[in-house]
Amino acid sequence: MHRTDLISIGELAARTGVAVSAIRFYEAKGLIEALRTRGGQRRFLRADIRRVSFILIAQQMGLSLEEIGAELARLPAGRTPNAADWTRISTALRARIDAQIAALTRTRGLLDQCIGCGCLSLKKCRLYNAQDKAAQRGAGPRYVLGDRAGEIAEVV
Amino acid sequence: MHRTDLISIGELAARTGVAVSAIRFYEAKGLIEALRTRGGQRRFLRADIRRVSFILIAQQMGLSLEEIGAELARLPAGRTPNAADWTRISTALRARIDAQIAALTRTRGLLDQCIGCGCLSLKKCRLYNAQDKAAQRGAGPRYVLGDRAGEIAEVV
């Protein structure tokens, strides 16, 4: 069986469902590494499919690329994450999800009290004042609006 | 009682805990409106404190500024949201939060199955596939990883 050990960026992209540009981006960020052909094209190891998979899954769990990079960097010498690594990391992720769910549930409870109250007063509103915001992930910067709540003075 | 009807941007900022720059930003986005002094400085109605409060709370519930703007625009002639509006909107928000919690709970269940599995195979991984992130490039409905998944999952 002839199947080469090295795959092109296009193949890596196709097999992971990630755009070619994203793979270059990950490489630039140091999340993955590539060998080069004489002509300068990238060649990846098959194991990198797994590595990219790891990135995607971890990302879905809410880790930033930076955090993912930190996890990957912790592995010995460019090793691809294996089962043991995944267990360690996914266990940590579970805690994270638990916290997110708890925060949302708390918010929902407050919202229930708010429905029909209509106070819309920052001073009184327990919903607003609840410290835990729903930790939703998405595109763009999330500016944590932090501890300014103390400054909020009397509202109309 | 002398208390002016109109407040400066600084006072609005202080009373809502929002930065002055953010208030100008909201105005630019059409979320709030300001009168002007002869000299060109903004003057807000006291009711705008409530309006900004609405923005903050809705934001906390996960609405984007665009969505918030749409809600505000729906109110008659620059009116500030009142109790009835809030009830309507917060009821909708509750559904949204319910959905978020449901999604997270589902993910957590999958993660539990994943912990210790360590497959990291995009083809098999129900966690990843749950998110339904299909690869839309090129020909073929390759569900990522394609035919060589066995090879890839072999690390386990």
Add this chain to the structure above:
DNA sequence: ATGAAAGCTCAAGTCAGGTTTAGATCAAGC
């Protein structure tokens, strides 16, 4: 040997939700 497809680099653009900066002007207390 050739022509299309895929790849390369580097710079810049995108979106959200703002903040920062610069230089000028306004409002108000003494």
Add this chain to the structure above:
DNA sequence: GCTTGATCTAAACCTGACTTGAGCTTTCAT
């Protein structure tokens, strides 16, 4: 009247996670 602090505008900058474009080069099947 003067000074000080608040405000003004416009534009640039920020993070994160990428994408897009321009202009060339490499690879591969025929």
